[in-house]
Amino acid sequence: MVPGETRNPLTELRRGVLEYCVLAVVRRRESYAFDIVRELTDAGELLTSEGTIYPLLSRLRRDRLVTTTWRESGSGPPRRYYRITAEGKRALEGFAAEWRRFRRAVDAMLAAGPRGGSDGG
Amino acid sequence: MEADMLVNDYLGRLEAAAWPLNADRRRELVAEVREHIESALAESGARDEVTTRNVLERLGAPEEIVAAEVGSPGSEGQSPVVTVVQIPGRRGWGASEVAAIAFLTVGAVFLPIIGPLIGLAFVWSADAWSTRQKWVATAIVAVLLVLPILFLLGLTTGSSSGQSLP
Numbered sequence: 001m002v003p004g005e006t007r008n009p010l011t012e013l014r015r016g017v018l019e020y021c022v023l024a025v026v027r028r029r030e031s032y033a034f035d036i037v038r039e040l041t042d043a044g045e046l047l048t049s050e051g052t053i054y055p056l057l058s059r060l061r062r063d064r065l066v067t068t069t070w071r072e073s074g075s076g077p078p079r080r081y082y083r084i085t086a087e088g089k090r091a092l093e094g095f096a097a098e099w100r101r102f103r104r105a106v107d108a109m110l111a112a113g114p115r116g117g118s119d120g121g
Numbered sequence: 122m123e124a125d126m127l128v129n130d131y132l133g134r135l136e137a138a139a140w141p142l143n144a145d146r147r148r149e150l151v152a153e154v155r156e157h158i159e160s161a162l163a164e165s166g167a168r169d170e171v172t173t174r175n176v177l178e179r180l181g182a183p184e185e186i187v188a189a190e191v192g193s194p195g196s197e198g199q200s201p202v203v204t205v206v207q208i209p210g211r212r213g214w215g216a217s218e219v220a221a222i223a224f225l226t227v228g229a230v231f232l233p234i235i236g237p238l239i240g241l242a243f244v245w246s247a248d249a250w251s252t253r254q255k256w257v258a259t260a261i262v263a264v265l266l267v268l269p270i271l272f273l274l275g276l277t278t279g280s281s282s283g284q285s286l287p
Contacts, residue, residue, distance in 0.1 A: 033153065034160045049181020054153045055190035058146065076159060 014046065017099070019056055019065075021046050023084055023092040026066055032079040033057060057082065065091055124173035128158055135183035141191050150190065154180065217247040225262070237262045 018040075025031060025039045033053060040047040047053060060066045065088035073079045084092070132155055139147040161176040162168050180186070221243035228236030244250065244258050 034157060037157075049179075049185050049189075050157070051154055051180035051183075051186035052189040054150055054157075055186060058150070058190065075163070077156065079156075 011048075014048070017095075018046060019060060020092055020095045020099075022053070022056060022060065023065060023088050026082045027084040027089060027092060030069075030081045030083040032071075032081050034079075036082065060088070064088075123170045124168050127170065127173045127177060128155075131158075131177050131180075131183060135186065138183045138187040139190075142187070146190075150186070154186065214249055215247070217243050218249045221247055225258075234266060237266065 021040060021043075022036055025036050031039070036057075037047060037050050037053050040053075041050070057066070060082075061068060064085055066082045067085055068080045068082055070078045071081050132151055135154055136147065136151050139150055142150065157180065158173075158176055161179070162172065165172050165176070221240050224232075224236050224240030224243060228240055230236070232239070241259055241262055244255050247255075250258075
């Protein structure tokens, strides 16, 4: 929605990690879409356009990383609840390990600061 | 009422933008987003225009949602592939076309029943006509062959039943 958002480097990064954040939410407990959106937005700027969660959930279903169950809701129509599968857990654990390495590497580079270039010969 | 119009307008835009998706998934996506809007409005406890605008703003543009669906890796089956339509050859007239016409006209006189059937075989092997045109030719021949047979059958059964009467 924000003009120029496509040039924000975090947009691509966010898109890449979002599915694992969703997997983490449904690993903790079975949730329906609106719940998942709340968790992601409460945690920080993980989801900029809430509607894009539905294509993502559809893909996770298709890839069998989550399973769904329809349940009656107290008010309104039945809701589709999402739960992580064994395959989803494996994918999430694999990503978590890679993410830790990646984060350490990026942090190390950023912490290095503007040292190297200034002590010219 | 203004709020309802905003929601309907938004869902209409979503449905229109979702044309690359297959019909089932399109219906499902629109239903999911509709339910999301309902939940968000119910949660906020108000259904006025400002609340509705905020809910829709947080959802993002309909086109953006569809782009996430189409562009997501692993959605090969959903990408907007344009179906390539085979256009019949229409390479002009050759031996098959001439033979087809000959058997369907003159052949029908000299070789009753068999002539038109051979003609049809040539029609189907010809390049000059579309499949639809070939089916029309087949239907015409079928009707012209079947009608006399039915007529004759009607005569024989009619006369035989007449004979069986005391």
